[in-house]
Amino acid sequence: MAQKVTIYDIAKALDLTPATVSRALNDSYEISESTKEKVRALARQLNYQPNRMASGLRSKRNKMIGILVPNIAYHFNSSAIAGIEEVLGAQGYRTIICQTHEKLDREIENLKDLVSIRVDGLIASLSAETLQLDHFQDLQMPLVFIDRVPIDDRFIRIHIDNEDAAYKGVQHLLQSGRKHIAWLAGPEGLDIAERRYRGYCRAHQEAETSIDPQLKIHFHFKPGDPYHRLRQTIQEKPAIDAVFSINDRIAIEALAAIRDAGKSVPQDIAVMGFNNESISPWLYPSLSSVSQPSFEMGREAALQLLGLIKGQKMQSRSFVFETHIVERGSTLPVLVKG
Amino acid sequence: MAQKVTIYDIAKALDLTPATVSRALNDSYEISESTKEKVRALARQLNYQPNRMASGLRSKRNKMIGILVPNIAYHFNSSAIAGIEEVLGAQGYRTIICQTHEKLDREIENLKDLVSIRVDGLIASLSAETLQLDHFQDLQMPLVFIDRVPIDDRFIRIHIDNEDAAYKGVQHLLQSGRKHIAWLAGPEGLDIAERRYRGYCRAHQEAETSIDPQLKIHFHFKPGDPYHRLRQTIQEKPAIDAVFSINDRIAIEALAAIRDAGKSVPQDIAVMGFNNESISPWLYPSLSSVSQPSFEMGREAALQLLGLIKGQKMQSRSFVFETHIVERGSTLPVLVKG
DNA sequence: CTGTTTCACGTAATCGATTACGCAAATTTC
DNA sequence: GAAATTTGCGTAATCGATTACGTGAAACAG
Numbered sequence: 084m085a086q087k088v089t090i091y092d093i094a095k096a097l098d099l100t101p102a103t104v105s106r107a108l109n110d111s112y113e114i115s116e117s118t119k120e121k122v123r124a125l126a127r128q129l130n131y132q133p134n135r136m137a138s139g140l141r142s143k144r145n146k147m148i149g150i151l152v153p154n155i156a157y158h159f160n161s162s163a164i165a166g167i168e169e170v171l172g173a174q175g176y177r178t179i180i181c182q183t184h185e186k187l188d189r190e191i192e193n194l195k196d197l198v199s200i201r202v203d204g205l206i207a208s209l210s211a212e213t214l215q216l217d218h219f220q221d222l223q224m225p226l227v228f229i230d231r232v233p234i235d236d237r238f239i240r241i242h243i244d245n246e247d248a249a250y251k252g253v254q255h256l257l258q259s260g261r262k263h264i265a266w267l268a269g270p271e272g273l274d275i276a277e278r279r280y281r282g283y284c285r286a287h288q289e290a291e292t293s294i295d296p297q298l299k300i301h302f303h304f305k306p307g308d309p310y311h312r313l314r315q316t317i318q319e320k321p322a323i324d325a326v327f328s329i330n331d332r333i334a335i336e337a338l339a340a341i342r343d344a345g346k347s348v349p350q351d352i353a354v355m356g357f358n359n360e361s362i363s364p365w366l367y368p369s370l371s372s373v374s375q376p377s378f379e380m381g382r383e384a385a386l387q388l389l390g391l392i393k394g395q396k397m398q399s400r401s402f403v404f405e406t407h408i409v410e411r412g413s414t415l416p417v418l419v420k421g
Numbered sequence: 422m423a424q425k426v427t428i429y430d431i432a433k434a435l436d437l438t439p440a441t442v443s444r445a446l447n448d449s450y451e452i453s454e455s456t457k458e459k460v461r462a463l464a465r466q467l468n469y470q471p472n473r474m475a476s477g478l479r480s481k482r483n484k485m486i487g488i489l490v491p492n493i494a495y496h497f498n499s500s501a502i503a504g505i506e507e508v509l510g511a512q513g514y515r516t517i518i519c520q521t522h523e524k525l526d527r528e529i530e531n532l533k534d535l536v537s538i539r540v541d542g543l544i545a546s547l548s549a550e551t552l553q554l555d556h557f558q559d560l561q562m563p564l565v566f567i568d569r570v571p572i573d574d575r576f577i578r579i580h581i582d583n584e585d586a587a588y589k590g591v592q593h594l595l596q597s598g599r600k601h602i603a604w605l606a607g608p609e610g611l612d613i614a615e616r617r618y619r620g621y622c623r624a625h626q627e628a629e630t631s632i633d634p635q636l637k638i639h640f641h642f643k644p645g646d647p648y649h650r651l652r653q654t655i656q657e658k659p660a661i662d663a664v665f666s667i668n669d670r671i672a673i674e675a676l677a678a679i680r681d682a683g684k685s686v687p688q689d690i691a692v693m694g695f696n697n698e699s700i701s702p703w704l705y706p707s708l709s710s711v712s713q714p715s716f717e718m719g720r721e722a723a724l725q726l727l728g729l730i731k732g733q734k735m736q737s738r739s740f741v742f743e744t745h746i747v748e749r750g751s752t753l754p755v756l757v758k759g
Numbered sequence: 760c761t762g763t764t765t766c767a768c769g770t771a772a773t774c775g776a777t778t779a780c781g782c783a784a785a786t787t788t789c
Numbered sequence: 790g791a792a793a794t795t796t797g798c799g800t801a802a803t804c805g806a807t808t809a810c811g812t813g814a815a816a817c818a819g
Contacts, residue, residue: 087561089775100799105777113797132537136483137775140474140804147538155518156499164493168520177534180493180518182506196515199470200485201425223425306699332700339703361644362670365677367705427805438769443807453767475805478774 088129097121108133139201148388149197150180151190151207154304158330158360159230159377160208166381167206174389176203185270185304187212194218204388209233211273225391229384230377231275239391240401241384243375245275248406249282252327252355252373255408257290259416261325261353265298265316267309267337269329276329279357283327298323309333313340324352325414331356331363331372338366338413354413368412375406426467435459446471477539486726487535488518489528489545492642496668496698497568497715498546504719505544512727514541523608523642525550532556542726547571549611563729567722568715569613577729578739579722581713583613586744587620590665590693590711593746595628597754599663599691603636603654605647605675607667614667617695621665636661640671647671651678655690662690663752669694669701669710676704676751692751706750713744 090104097104099118107114107122125131139145148171152160168178179202181193190210197205204225209232216233219226232240256264266283268276280299287294300316302308309328317323317340326341328334334356341352348354348368356363359374383402428442435442437456445452445460463469477483486509490498506516517540519531528548535543542563547570554571557564570578594602604621606614618637625632638654640646647666655661655678664679666672672694679690686692686706694701697712721740728735 087775091775101776102778102800103798105775106798109777115797118797132533134478134775135538136474136478137804138777140472140478140806141775141777143804145474154499155493155502156496158494161492161494161499165520177517177519177538179515181515182503195470199473200515201472201474306702310703335700336703338705339707342705362673362700364644365648365674367676367680369677425805429805439806440770440808441768443805444768447807451767456767472805475774476807478776479805479807481774 087134088131089134090131092129093122093125093131096125143201144203145201146175147177147179147200147202148385149193149200149202149205149207150178151183151193151197151205152180153183153185153208153210153231155180155182158332158358159375162377163208163229163381163384166378166383167385168381170382170385170389183210185211191218194222198222198224204392206384206388209274211270214272225388227384227388227391229380236400238400239387241380241387241404242402243380243404243406245278246282246285248357248373248375249279249327250286251282251406251408252357253283253286254290255371255410256325256327256353256355256414257286257292259353259414262292263295263298263320263322264325264327265300265313265320265323267313267326267328267333268299268301269333270303271301273329279329295320304333306336310336310340313337314344317341317344317346326352326354328354328356330358331360331370334363334370334372334413335366338368338370348413349415350417353415355408356413359409363409364411366413368415371411371414372409373406374409376404380404425472426469427472428469430467431460431463431469434463481539482541483539484513485515485517485538485540486723487531487538487540487543487545488516489521489531489535489543490518491521491523491546491548491569493518493520496670496696497713500715501567501719501722504716504721505723506719508720508723508727521548523549529556532560536560536562542730544722544726547612549608552610563726565722565726565729567718574738576738577725577735579718579725579742580740581718581742581744583616584620584623586695586711586713587617587665588624589620589744589746590695591621591624592628593709593748594663594665594691594693594752595624595630597691597752600630601633601636601658601660602663602665603638603651603658603661605651605664605666605671606637606639607671608641609639611667617667633658642671644674648674648678651675652682655679655682655684664690664692666692666694668696669698669708672701672708672710672751673704676706676708686751687753688755691753693746694751697747701747702749704751706753709749709752710747711744712747714742718742 090101094101094104104122107119135145150164155161171178183190187210190213206227206229208230227239229241232242253264266280284294300312302312326337328337334354337354338348341348346352356370356372359372363370363372428439432439432442442460445457473483488502493499509516521528521531525548528551544565544567546568565577567579570580591602604618622632638650640650664675666675672692675692676686679686684690694708694710697710701708701710
C-alpha cells in the first residue's frame with residue numbers, strides 16, 4: 084500500500100462508481116445488501132480509512148468536537164473529559180482538546196483554530212482571565228459551557244451551585260466549632276471562587292460569626308505559592324482554626340503549611356478541600372472535601388451538545404448538579420476537654 | 422454574518438480571483454504587497470477563518486498532530502503534552518489528544534481516527550496492553566514514541582533508561598540500610614515496569630542482597646487497589662523496610678497503607694516514588710522520587726516530529742533522557758541508636 | 760526598437776468525499 | 790397487461806482551498 088486508498092480505488096476494483104461506494108459505506112437504503120457486503124469486505128481488506136477532510140468539506144459535518152479547558156491537569160477537567168468522551172465516543176465523535184492555561188489570548192486563539200477545523204460543536208470552560216465573551220458570541224456552532232460558565236443565560240451551562248457548595252462546606256466547619264476560616268481562593272478574579280466566597284460569607288452571617296476579609300487568600304496556581312501565602316497568613320493571624328481550599332491539590336499544600344507552622348490538623352486547624360480527588364482519601368490526615376460529580380457533568384455536557392447538534396430545542400438552559408460534603412479526618416470536630 | 426466567509430467572498434469584494442486571495446493570505450512572493458495588504462485587511466474585517474478541511478484536502482497538510490497517550494490524568498502525560506504544545510504551537514500546529522485508557526482496542530481505534538483525520542504526524546505512548554505493533558507498522562505518517570516506547574529501533578523514541586533509573590532509586594534505598602524493598606509495579610506486563618524491575622534486581626545483586634520475588638506487587642491503576650495490595654503484603658512480609666513505587670500517586674496510597682499498618686515512614690519503611698510530581702514535596706512525609714524531565718521530553722518529541730515532517734533525516738533514533746533521585750523525607754536514613 | 764525577463768495575477772484542475780437528480784429495470788397495483 | 794412504484798445505481802455538481810500552467814503588461818537588455 085503505497086498510497087492511501089480512496090473510494091475511487093474501491094469503485095474501480097468492483098466496477099462501481101464512487102457514489103455507490105460512498106452510499107454503501109454509509110449504509111444507505113438505496114444500495115442492495117449484496118453490494119454493501121462486497122464494498123465493506125474490500126474496504127476492510129484494503130484497510131480503507133475515510134478522509135475526514137473530504138467528507139467534512141462536503142457534508143459540513145466531521146464528527147469532531149472541540150473541548151476547551153483551562154488545563155487538562157486539573158482533576159475536574161480530566162475527569163469531565165472522560166465523561167464527555169464516553170458519551171461522544173459512543174456516537175462516533177472525536178474530541179479535540181485545547182488548553183487555555185488560564186490565558187484569554189490562548190482561549191481566543193484556540194477558539195479560532197476550532198472554528199477553522201469546523202468542529203461540529205464545542206464544550207468550553209472559561210479561563211481565569213475571561214471577563215467578557217465577545218469571542219464566543221457569534222460562533223455559529225453548538226456550544227455548551229461546563230464548570231466555569233458565563234452568567235449569560237443564552238448559553239447552555241453545566242455546573243454546580245458554587246455558592247451553595249461553599250456555604251455547605253463552611254457551615255460544616257463552623258458547626259464543628261471553627262471560627263476563623265481562611266479561604267484559599269486561587270487567582271484574583273476567578274468567578275467560581277468569588278461565588279464560593281459569597282457562600283462563605285453567607286454561612287458566616289447565618290452563624291453570626293464575624294468575617295475577616297484578610298482571611299481571603301489569593302495566589303497563583305503554581306506549586307509553592309499557596310503554601311507560602313498560607314504560611315504567612317497563619318503567622319499574621321494565629322487564630323486561624325480552619326482552611327477551606329478551592330481544590331484538593333491546593334489543600335495538600337495547605338496541610339504542609341499548617342504542619343510546618345507547628346500546628347496540627349484537625350486539632351488546631353481543620354482543612355476542607357474541593358473536588359474530592361482520588362488521592363484525597365489517602366492523604367494524612369485524610370482530606371475532607373466538597374464533592375462535585377465531574378464525570379457525570381461531562382456526560383451531561385456531551386448529551387446536551389448532541390441535542391444541539393441534532394437540532395433539538397433545549398428546554399432548560401442551565402443544569403445545576405448537586406454537591407455534597409465528604410467528611411474525613413481533616414475536619415474531625417475538636418473534642419472539648421472534659 | 423450569516424454564513425462562514427470564504428476566499429470567494431473576499432475575492433469578489435476586491436475584484437480578484439480566489440487564487441490570488443489564497444496566495445495573498447499565504448504570503449506568496451508572486452503577489453504585490455499592496456494587494457496582500459488589502460486582502461489581509463478585509464480578511465481581518467470579515468473575521469475570515471480558513472477552512473482546514475478544504476486546505477488539508479488539497480495540500481495534504483493540515484497542521485494537526487495527533488497525541489496518543491494512555492491517560493491525560495497521568496502526570497507524565499499532561500506534563501509532556503505541555504512541552505509538546507509549546508514547541509508545536511509556536512509552529513502553528515494544533516494537537517488532537519486521544520486517550521487509550523490502557524486498552525489496546527482503543528489504541529487501534531484512536532489510531533484509525535487519527536489516520537482518517539490525516540494528521541501530519543503522531544506522538545504516541547503505548548498502552549499497557551500493547552504487546553505488538555502491527556497497527557503502527559504501515560502508518561504512512563511521521564511518528565515519534567515517548568515514554569512507553571517499543572523496542573523496535575526503526576522508530577524514533579524519546580524515553581529514559583528505566584532500568585537505570587530504578588537501579589539508582591533502589592541503590593539509594595539499599596545504601597540507606599534498607600534490605601526488604603517492595604516494588605509496586607502496576608498492572609501485569611507493563612514494559613517500563615519490567616525494565617525498572619530489572620534495575621531493581623541489578624541493584625540488589627550488586628549489593629549482594631537477596632531478592633524476594635513476592636515483593637514484586639502488581640495491581641490496577643484504580644484507586645484503592647495499590648493500597649490493599651500493599652497492606653496485604655506488609656502483613657505477609659513484616660520485614661519490609663522500603664517501598665519503591667512506579668509513580669508518586671501510587672506512592673501516596675503506599676504511605677497510607679504503611680500508616681494504617683501501624684508502621685511509620687521513614688523510620689520503619691522508606692518510600693520512594695517516580696516522576697517527582699508537583700504535589701510530592703508537600704506530602705507528609707515529603708516524598709522522595711525518581712525525577713524524569715517530562716516537559717523537556719515532550720519538547721524533544723515535538724522537535725523530532727517537526728524534523729520528520731520537514732523530511733530531515735534523523736541521525737539518532739533513540740533519545741535517552743537523564744533521571745535523578747530527589748531525596749526528601751520519605752527516604753531519610755534510619756539513625757542507628759547510639 | 761525588438762526580444763527577453765519579471766511581475767502580478769487569472770484559468771482551471773484537483774484533493775476525496777457527499778448528494779441532488781436522473782433513469783432503466785424490476786416489481787407491484789388494479 | 791398497462792400504469793405506477795420501487796429498487797439500485799450512475800452522472801455530475803459541489804464543498805473551499807491549493808497549485809500547475811498560462812498570459813498580458815511592464816521592465817529591462819542589447
